[in-house]
Amino acid sequence: MNSAGSTFPALLDKLVQERPDGVAMQEKLYGIWQPLTWADYRRRVEDFAHGLAGYGVQRGEIVAVLGDNRPEWLIAELATQSIGAAVVGIYPTSIGEELEHILATSRARVVVVEDQEQVDKLLKLRETVPGLLVQRVVYYNPHGLESYDDEWLVDFTEVERAGRERAEQHPGWYAEQVAAGGPEDIAVICTTSGTTSKPKLGELSHANLLSMADHLTEIDPADHTFRYVSFLPFAWIGEQMLAVAIGLSRGLTLSFPEDASTQRSDLREIGPDVMFSPPRIWESMLSEVQVRIDEAGWLKRKVFGWGYDVGDRAAQARTTGKGGGTSPLTWVADAVSTRPVRDQLGLARVRRAYTGGAPLGPDVFRFFHAIGVNLKQIYGQTEICGIAVVHRDDDIAFNTVGTPIPGTDLRISDDGEILLRSASVFRGYHRQPEETAKTVDPDGWLHTGDAGYVDENGHLVVIDRQKDVLTAPDGSRYSSAFIENKLKFSPYVEEAVTFGPQQAGEGMTAMITIDPGTVGSWAEHERLSYTTYTDLAGKAEVYDLVAEEITRANEDLPEAIRVSRFLLLHKQLDPDDDEITRTRKVRRNVIDERYADIISALRRGDDDVRISSRVTYQDGSSVVRELHLRIFDLTTYEIPRGRARRPVWSGRR
Known part of the structure; x- marks a missing residue:
């Protein structure tokens, strides 16, 4: 089925003709799934399109949308596209300069937001940025906004109501607008990851x-029988790719979890057929399995370990196209060991799953195949609609990203840069x-860069x-990201930033942030008391725990790029502090500047470093504290004799 000559609103009209009573989306509210049929979806899109026109939104303009995934997000998107305008998605966690930058660059006059939190951000921005062009803020969750009295704000349902009235006065107008749209029109503007500067706005056509x-x-x-659980921000190209482009072209049913706390149980309840998530989601799932297995009794641990080994051998045969994987032994292992784990993760019915946005560590990749999840690495960028290269079912290598999809040309330039060409290459950066x-x-x-x-x-x-x-002392080229992924395979490591030697005699060093969940669980098991994250990260026992994990990772690395010293940072890296992007990519230029004293101390071989850190409390007050951070030298460290390597599926030493 070729849909490239169409537009999203036209595809919605087609789905209404084919399956008007089919479920297009469902949202969980107060524990109950609320379905929205294709006919209802299209009706609300038309109402909102008329409402936007009533506010003066014209063809070629941009409407911003800021909030978590809800039906209203997509209703606003399709309504905007139906009248020849485009949407720019903003991550719901965006604040301050980032929010101002996107609104100023897009010149959006109408912003659709989710709730009071997002409304408050914009009200504050209006006070501090006199030249803000926003004329109307439409909110779709009125909770907490009942007492707000500001003409700038309007309820989503009020826009729809006004749109219905306008539709009665302009019969046939909506259909004319959809027909006037073309496949080369801008559909969505997605922000780039912005690892080195402010994010650019990439224009993507239908x-x-x-x-x-x-x-x-x-x-x-994929077809209309497929279910997809949408929980990653629509501002991310990956979610636009799966939920919107494939969702509308193949008629997938989208489900929206009630909130972050019910996401896993809702995922289990729906049992999606397809899933796409960045590495941090898969890494957190593995960490959850490791914690659960470590809390289980010895019999369950033995059974799972046996089943995992059987599944791992079957996966190796299956993914390399050598057959196997369906013997009675694998069926038994799946039934008693790995299937219950897939079910707990909400992956029991997944036919295929994708990961992208950043590299996924080979060990994590292999774990999911061993438990029976058909996980594939993809490679792409916002500028090529998020995908250009992917693994095939019977041709998966855990250290690669696969081969080009049909219609995509791949070339490596003389200086080693990856070049891509296809019909999905974007129109360009907005106003750049x-x-x-x-x-x-x-x-x-x-x-690609x-x-x-x-x-x-x-x-x-x-x-x-x-x-x-970078180039190692022995002349070999290496990637900091490769080493960092090795370190992050540990369930105890949340983020890792490595620093290469700058002169002879220096070794590879690392700044680590611990995972508070898994390290906290380990500390409880070890009867190690602590108060805050900073307190936990400073414990000598935690340093020893991480030292063993890094030493194990070093065994799989060439000697020239093994980590020789590390430090446990007193805080987690935070996108609000510009230390990592919204998709959790490290902003190295920010890290290099902000933690220059730590990096210098690591490279010099110091035993410790003193820093000043501002701590902000819940009541808004803050205080500057002087902290003493230890630097651990791995060159003299040895793993205790007789301690076996930790299995992939366990956090226990």
Whole structure:
């Protein structure tokens, strides 16, 4: 089925004709799923489109949407597109300068937001940014806003009501607007990850996104029977790719969890057929399994360990196209060991799953295949609709990202940069023609800025951002991200930032943030008391715990790039502090500047470092504290004799 010549609103009309009473979306409210049929979906889109027109939104303009995933998010998106405008998605966690930058660059006059929290951000921004162009803020969750009296604000349902009245006065207008739209119109503006600067706004057309949907489903077919649980921000290209482009072109049913706390149970209840998440989701799932297994009795641990080993051997045979994986032994192992774990994670019915946005550690990748999850790595960028390369079912290598999807050309430049070309390459950066010209050359090749190579099996191996590829003392090229992923495979490590030597005699060093959940669980098991995250990270026992994990990771690394010293940071890295992006990519320029004293102490071989840190309490007060952070030297550390390597599925030493 070719949908690249259509638009999202036109595809919605087609689905209404084919299955008007089919469930398009369902949202969980107060523990009950609230379905929305395709006919109701289309009716609300038309009402909201008329409402936007009543506020003066015209073809070619941009409407901003800021909030968590709800039906209203997509209703606003489709309504905006139906009248020839485009949406720019803003991460619900965005604040301050980032929020101001996106609104100013897009020149959005109407912003659709979720709730009181987002309304308050914009009210504050209006006070501090006199030149803000926003004229109307539409909210779709009125809770907490009952007492707000500001003409700037309007309820989502009020816009729909006004739209219905306008529709009565303009019969046939909506259909004319949809018909006037074309596949080359801008559908969505997605922000880039912004690891080195403010995020750029990438313009993606209907044709860009739907071409991608056609090419991906040529490899991995999907149809209207597929269920998809949407919980990652629509501002992310990955969610636009799966939930919107494939969702509308193939008629998937979307389900929205009630909130973050019920996400896992809602996922279990729906049992999605397809899932797409960045590495942090898969890593957190593995950490959850490790904690649960460690809390189980010895018999359950033995049974799971046996089943995992059987599943791992079967997965190796299956993913390399060598057959196997369906013997009676694997059925038994699946029934008593790995299937219950998949069920607990909400993955019991997943036919295929994808990960992208950042590299996934090979060990994590392998774990999910061993428990029977058909997980595939994809590679792409916002500028090519999030995907260009993917694994095939019978051709998966845990250290690669697969091969190009149909319709995509891949080339490695003379200096090792990955170049891509397809119908999904974006229109350009919004209001930044010079940046667009730097990114897409006259022949249509997208210059990704990533370094990589194609291996002997035709698979793409991504090394790192080209500017971040380093050279070891022995002359070999390496990636900080590769080492960091090795370290983050530990259930106790949340984030890792490594620093290469700058001169002879220096070794590889690392700054680590611990995972408070898994380390906290370990501390309780060890009867180790603590108060705060800072207190826990400073414990000598926790340093020993992480030292063993890093030493194990070093065993799998070439000697020239093994970590020789590390420090446990007193706080977690935070996107609100610009230390990591909203998709949890490290902003190295910020880290290098903010933690310069720590980095220098690590490289010099100091035993410790003293820093000043501002602590803000819940009541808004803050205080500057002087902290003493220990630096651990691994060159003299040895793992206690007789201690076996921790199994992949366990956090126990």
